[in-house]
Amino acid sequence: MMRRAAMRRTVATTAAALGLALTATACGGGDTKSSSGEQELKGQTVNVAGVWTGVEMKNFKKVLEAFSEKTGAKANFIPTGDNVSTVIGSKIEGGNAPDVVMVPQVGVIKQFAQKGWLKPLSKEVSRKAGATFATVWKKYGTVDGTYYGLYFKASHKSTVWYSPQAFEQAGVEPPKSYDEMLKMGKTVSDSGLPAFSVGGEDGWTLTDWFENIYLSQAGPEMYDKLAAHTIPWTDPSVVKALTTLGKLFGDKNLVAGGQSGALRTDFPESVEQVFGNEPKAGMVYEGDFVGGLVSGQFKKTVGEDARFFPFPAVDGKKPPVVSGGDAAVVLKAGKNQKAAMALVDYLAGEEAAAVWAKAGGFVSPNTHLQSSAYKDETTRAIGESLVDAGDNVRFDMSDQAPAAFGGTVGTGEWKALQDFLKDPSDPKATAGKLEAAAAKAYKD
Structure with a gap:
């Protein structure tokens, strides 16, 4: 985790990456059953844990706000610090597990799965991911043939x-x-x-x-x-x-x-x-x-x-094309399974990606995200390069x-x-x- 920690501490101290202004505007087509505006999850709460701090945390909270506005569910973000495994393990043991965790390493997904902490992603999420991501991204979220991790945010390390x-x-x-x-x-x-x-x-x-x-x-x-x-x-x-x-x-x-x-x-x-x-x-x-x-x-x-x-x-x-990324996983110990899976389903669509893309400091592996969502030409070129690489992308080896x-x-x-x-x-x-x-x- 120390490698990710070094990068995150660096990025968290900066203004929005590539100088883009923060914005909470969501765009794109509907991605969840609640897209009709019925707010089917009103009254429910989903707690999301992750290592993000600073600008990254603020921008992800904008994604959660867009999800809440769309579905009616309240979404809270819980910073874990850099040692995700230890923090999540303690929360599970204490009966206070979050519903969703944004995991920054392939190895941590495997660790969580082997401990029996993870709930397989729904067939609906799997179908959507199959349509919106290159196969390699599902591969890195899969352990022993079971799909657990939806990669929402990526980095381009080439x-x-x-x-x-x-x-x-x-x-x-x-x-x-x-x-x-x-x-x-x-x-x-x-x-x-x-x-x-x-x-x-x-x-x-x-x-x-x-x-x-x-x-x-x-x-x-x-x-x-x-x-x-x-x-x-x-x-x-x-x-x-x-x-x-x-x-x-x-x-x-x-x-x-x-x-x-x-x-x-x-x-x-x-x-x-x-x-x-x-x-x-x-x-x-x-x-x-x-x-x-x-x-x-x-x-x-x-x-x-x-x-x-x-x-x-x-x-x-x-x-x-070497990459890294953060994947959403659903914990079995979480108390809000329906809202948790709905959030992951939302993250699988282009609407959620567009929210953060417009805020800056974000690259998405989602093939349905319009390149125009990136207002900065440099970020747009990086995002297009990542998507164009398709299944030739390989996850950071040391993170595996x-x-x-x-x-x-x-x-x-x-x-x-x-x-x-x-x-x-x-x-x-x-x-x-x-x-x-x-x-x-x-x-x-």
Whole structure:
């Protein structure tokens, strides 16, 4: 959970992502049985728990308000903090379980399901999700053949953000391949500004670098096998991906501050190094949430002062689309099952997605959401890219892994990749460290 926590604490401190104004206007067609205005759930209450705080929480509350206006049900949001599993477990044991939980990791859905905490989503929700989401999103919400989690909010983690001024100064254009990106990066560095800012102090940023390269280079099937640990991290495909990543990490002229400087740079600082008042790099790789920092914390205009290009294809393969997301699950211990399922049904439709899309800081995997719902052109492009990827989207690999391997400071994948950033000369040795850590975590 620490990886998600780092991102959420960053985003929660900003104004609405990409500088969009908050609004509670709902649009689109009816999505629930109550769409006729009969307010069939009037008098009922649904309690929703999730990790969102700050702007994210305010915007989600607008979605809940729209649901309440439509159905008559009262909807309350309960912040859990970052440790969702512990908080929800305590509430269930105390007889005070929420009705719906917005779960931020595939692994947590599996954990909840294995504990017997979850109620399968209704056939109606399943049918709607089948019509409005790519199959892969239902897959990530399914455990042992049972559909539990409806993915409502997504993130696009295959975006490289750059300073147009830095590119203009160097006379370069966004690249189409990884090798071209490295070549272009050297041109940027030669113009007087290091090409990349790398937030190596936050180990999760390094896992994202690896995942994008691996997904493009090795392909979706191998990515799925590695995510499930059905192939070891010593597999040649992993060594090859590390070697490819090492071409960037090992070039001190490409990385702002060199390897040692990158290891002292956290994620917000990596964005500041590109878009702050004193630029120290021309580009920073991370997800669509970079835009929230750019507009909210650094007061720059996304689309003008900050632009992005898709993470480029590796070795002539397809460009990667790595994602994350938050899924709505219904707890068996909740006291308001009808209202809970009605809410998830509402979240499966384009109307709910449009509410948050208009508020900003949101990308939806819903294929029925009109791209015009995103008022900002950059967010629109990101949303369209995510939907267009269809079943080629792959969920963040480290978020699928046990936390001891994929989400803990100072150990597992985070530590191994930080050590690799410090010295990328031996990809095989790094693969061995990764496998040793993964074998222990998956066994436990």
